[in-house]
Amino acid sequence: MNAFNCHSCENNLFNTPERLVLEGYRHWVAGMAIAQRPDLARIESLYSEYLPFKQVQPALSALMGFINALGICSTCPLKTFQVGSGHLCKDEAMVLALIAALQYGDAEAAELSLTSLSCKNRCAEVAVAAGELALILKSANHVLMPISISVMENILAFSRATRHAGDAESHPAPLTLH
Template identity: 30%
Template sequence: MAKGNEGPAAARCGYLDRLPERLVVEGFRRWMAGYDTGDIQCWELAWNLYAKALGPKQARSAMAELSCWVRAIRASSARSMCLFPYGCGKLCRDECMAVSMVACVQHRDNDALVAAATQLIGCEHIEETVDTARSFGEMLDSIGQHLIPVPRPVIEDIAMRPGRERFH
């Protein structure tokens, strides 16, 4: 990202230091990279992250929900996703919208969930993406991986920032 436009304050102050957010963002990045490159190592990296953090049993359940969510995003999206490489400590706009979706599920903020999904997908066909985000968020919640709330005004602020073509 360009200097001075580093995304939301949370991304600058250790947001990804929190395990729940890191699992969502890094899982999203790695799973999308697997689809984009066709390289199974990307998915193995996602598995290794989840298995190390959660243990194999919980990782299996979380990975199943993650894969359904990412597949729905890819199938529903009117455009390609623009993501930072895995391990990057910053979040781009698409990543902010993705993690916001899961956080909104956990905090039962349906209005913000719809706003984030619409921004991420780029069209009105968000039903499958929202449904799979619900399953993923609820699964993470059930194993104690609670994300920080992201209210709709924050989602709207992120959506108003300069377009992705300026930074990627």
């Protein structure tokens, strides 16, 4: 798998706000998985394409803070598909749901996404870091589509069912980066 595939969801399955979060997250994780350092140049290039110049560096800093908080606080290694993939795994869906929930002030959706990504005693730390990114994107008119509680619950239930089915049978897991 080429983690540095530089196509950013070219199939347009994701709107620009979702791409900024998802592809920034993917570039960061891919860089850490392959080179032990995030690919800041690619993230900056992506952000420069869609954000006003004065918001690029604050958005990069906010993304770094958010991902660092996730790395410290996550309940297990978070998964992601490679950069440019049109697929979405549970962890990526919860990252998008969290940023969207914070942009819309949806405390219930934020809580559900936080507890799926982080241990309960560290959720506040992740929420603060994610909130900074959510606010910067919102101030640049990049508001994610809301993800309802019922959709989030379905994603989490499907993920649990798939994981349990995978334990019972030896099907190969989808290709994701950890």
